[in-house]
Amino acid sequence: MAITKSAPSRAAHTDASGDGDEGGPQPDSKSPLVLTLLLVMAVLLQGPVRRALGAPVMQSWMTVFVAVVVQALPFLVLGVLLSAAIAVFVPPSFFARALPGRPALAVPVASAAGAVLPGCECASVPVAGALVRRGVTPAAALAFLLSAPAINPIVLTATAVAFPRNPEMVLARLVASLLVACAMGWLWLRLGRADWLRPPARTSYEGQGKGVAFWGSVRHDVMHAGGFLVVGAMAAATLKAVVPSGWLRTAADNPAVSVLALAILAVLLSICSEADAFVAASLSQFSLTARLTFLVVGPMIDLKLFAMQAGTFGRGFALRFAPATFALAVGVSVLTGAVLL
Amino acid sequence: MNRQAQSAVLFLLGAALLHAGLTDLYLRYVKAGLRPMLLASGAVLIAAALATAWYEWRRGRVDHPDDDHGHAHREPRVSWLLVLPLFALILVAPPALGSYSAMHTGTALQQSYGYPALPAAGRTLRLSLADYASRAVYDHGRSLRGRQIRITGFVALDRSGAPYLVRMALNCCAADAQPVKIGLTGRIPPVLQPDTWLEVTGTYTPRQTKDPVNHGPIPFLKVTRAAPVHAPHDPYDETWNT
Numbered sequence: 001m002a003i004t005k006s007a008p009s010r011a012a013h014t015d016a017s018g019d020g021d022e023g024g025p026q027p028d029s030k031s032p033l034v035l036t037l038l039l040v041m042a043v044l045l046q047g048p049v050r051r052a053l054g055a056p057v058m059q060s061w062m063t064v065f066v067a068v069v070v071q072a073l074p075f076l077v078l079g080v081l082l083s084a085a086i087a088v089f090v091p092p093s094f095f096a097r098a099l100p101g102r103p104a105l106a107v108p109v110a111s112a113a114g115a116v117l118p119g120c121e122c123a124s125v126p127v128a129g130a131l132v133r134r135g136v137t138p139a140a141a142l143a144f145l146l147s148a149p150a151i152n153p154i155v156l157t158a159t160a161v162a163f164p165r166n167p168e169m170v171l172a173r174l175v176a177s178l179l180v181a182c183a184m185g186w187l188w189l190r191l192g193r194a195d196w197l198r199p200p201a202r203t204s205y206e207g208q209g210k211g212v213a214f215w216g217s218v219r220h221d222v223m224h225a226g227g228f229l230v231v232g233a234m235a236a237a238t239l240k241a242v243v244p245s246g247w248l249r250t251a252a253d254n255p256a257v258s259v260l261a262l263a264i265l266a267v268l269l270s271i272c273s274e275a276d277a278f279v280a281a282s283l284s285q286f287s288l289t290a291r292l293t294f295l296v297v298g299p300m301i302d303l304k305l306f307a308m309q310a311g312t313f314g315r316g317f318a319l320r321f322a323p324a325t326f327a328l329a330v331g332v333s334v335l336t337g338a339v340l341l
Numbered sequence: 342m343n344r345q346a347q348s349a350v351l352f353l354l355g356a357a358l359l360h361a362g363l364t365d366l367y368l369r370y371v372k373a374g375l376r377p378m379l380l381a382s383g384a385v386l387i388a389a390a391l392a393t394a395w396y397e398w399r400r401g402r403v404d405h406p407d408d409d410h411g412h413a414h415r416e417p418r419v420s421w422l423l424v425l426p427l428f429a430l431i432l433v434a435p436p437a438l439g440s441y442s443a444m445h446t447g448t449a450l451q452q453s454y455g456y457p458a459l460p461a462a463g464r465t466l467r468l469s470l471a472d473y474a475s476r477a478v479y480d481h482g483r484s485l486r487g488r489q490i491r492i493t494g495f496v497a498l499d500r501s502g503a504p505y506l507v508r509m510a511l512n513c514c515a516a517d518a519q520p521v522k523i524g525l526t527g528r529i530p531p532v533l534q535p536d537t538w539l540e541v542t543g544t545y546t547p548r549q550t551k552d553p554v555n556h557g558p559i560p561f562l563k564v565t566r567a568a569p570v571h572a573p574h575d576p577y578d579e580t581w582n583t
Contacts, residue, residue, distance in 0.1 A: 022474075031342045031343045031345075031346040032343070032346045032349065034346070035342075035346045035350070035424070042428050042432055043432070046432055049432070049433070050433060053433060053435075055346050056439075056440075056441035057441065059435055059436060059439075059441070060438055060441050061441045062429055062433060062435035063369065063370065063435040063436065063437065063438050063515050064438075064515055064516050064523035065425075065426070065429065066370050066426055066429045066430055066435055066515075067369075067370035067371060067514040067515030068514060068516050069426040070358070070361065070367065070370045070371055070379070070426070070430070070514070071370065071371045071375065071513060071514035071516070073358065073379075073382055074358075074375065074378035074379055074381070074382040075378075076382075077382035077385050077386065078378075078382070081385065103547070104556075155386050158512075164454065181520060211392070211396075212396050215388075215389055215392035215393060215396065216393075217394070218385070218389045218392075219344075219347060219348075219351065219389050219393045222351060222386065222389065223347050223351070223420040223423065224349070224419070224420065226354075226420070227420040227421070227422045227423055230419075230422040230423060230425055230426060231419065231422060233426070234425075235554075237516070260570060268442055269516070270516075271513075271516055272513050272514065272516075272517075272519050274513055276517075278512035278513075278517060279512075279517050279519075280538075281451075285555070285556075308460045311419065318393060327448060
């Protein structure tokens with residue numbers, strides 16, 4: 001746990017302080033050497049490392065860790081390609097025309113536009129980052145960030161398949177997610193301050209050709225968001241291996257506790273939004289409202305997303321944005337559940 | 342991490358994804374349907390690595406080699422973490438989830454819409470573990486009585502040493518895999534190692550127990566014959582995906 005906690009904060013700190021000390025103690029020219037040494041060490045120490053990892057709990061940790069990374073990487077790559085395409089091939093004037101001029105109206109339009117990004121939350125973080133850099137009003141980009149993983153057709157279909165007996169669950173998920181995304185967008189308009197958003201410095205590719213800019217953006221986003229994805233995967237694997245599922249049974253008895261328990265579980269487990277409906281369906285000892293909370297909170301804020309948001313928008317932003325999103329998502333889910341379920 | 346190192350990490354990551362996607366390795370971690378996306382993203386990562394190396398080489402030829410080197414071009418140290426899944430995938434290649442996870446997670450048996458009649462021909466009927474368990478619990482074994490049934494799964498032992506036959510069911514990746522368990526009774530082999538794959542033949546029995554983890558129902562199978570088999574091509578049960 002210590003590793004997973006300290007890594008994002010340290011990395012985010014480096015981001016916030018600009019690019020001056022990113023190399024840390026090792027001079028720049030040494031990183032290929034360090035990488036080579038690491039690879040050689042890893043090959044030489046294979047045997048002892050394998051023995052150390054032989055314990056069942058370590059094996060299951062590794063399997064879940066690798067599975068989360070392998071599962072998320074294709075979606076991350078998709079998001080990174082889209083974000084590079086937005087950054088290089090779509091002129092800023094396009095968004096100025098496509099979105100309503102008034103930010104308060106742009107927020108719901110951007111939330112609804114989330115329906116067109118097929119994928120899970122790993123894809124939406126780099127895309128939202130590119131939108132902000134492309135001059136889209138942050139409130140609208142954030143609304144898109146929150147709604148895209150929850151309301152795209154793939155996720156809604158998966159929800160319908162997972163809850164064959166409760167088709168109203170799909171509607172409830174759509175409505176609650178859209179409401180939270182819009183509310184967060186408007187909240188940002190009201191209270192948000194531009195200096196909380198501190199995206200790390202990026203190399204400018206002005207005047208160097210589109211190929212350089214495109215692949216430069218792909219490389220940067222994969223290395224950056226990928227690193228934070230690994231942090232999130234480690235945290236999720238640790239919780240999956242350590243938390244006994246027995247305590248869930250006790251939590252299910254009290255309605256208020258059960259909603260909170262599943263909301264926290266959604267944050268901790270960091271399951272891909274395309275699969276979370278099946279996990280929610282299997283938590284059958286919980287009420288539908290509690291399970292709706294799980295489905296609304298999960299795609300908007302979890303450990304993996306928090307790490308990736310801190311990397312893309314800066315730690316100061318993530319520390320304020322994540323709790324607000326969590327509270328709002330829980331509140332809206334309970335209300336939607338009371339009305340629709 | 343400078344750009345040469347980034348290029349190397351991107352290349353290795355892409356190669357690892359291609360390797361996992363071209364062999365059956367990826368089936369230990371994710372659903373079978375993710376394969377095209379894995380291969381495509383592996384190819385994109387390799388392309389990004391080659392493009393980075395190419396532009397870096399060209400830049401080195403055009404500019405002065407250490408012109409503005411050393412700032413604004415490096416990614417933060419968190420990028421180094423990308424080598425961890427790389428090592429895990431290439432060097433260790435952890436196995437698919439087995440008995441340890443199975444006994445720490447409650448059974449995820451689901452009720453089906455209906456239970457279509459089973460083929461009448463033949464003496465021995467091959468069923469998936471989840472299908473047997475669901476019919477045994479929610480259909481009260483109506484379609485199973487008087488039939489010889491053959492099921493494949495891996496062995497898991499609970500604290501008291503009682504044997505279960507388990508199959509992990511998966512929706513997306515191993516992080517959401519959940520076990521479906523059936524208890525074994527009857528002529529069980531005297532020595533059972535956890536995680537060995539067995540093909541058991543037996544008959545329906547109305548006996549049931551409750552999963553100690555989530556109180557879910559666990560049906561039993563009365564074993565007449567058990568034989569060790571190779572682990573199947575896809576270790577997970579993916580019927581929920583269809």
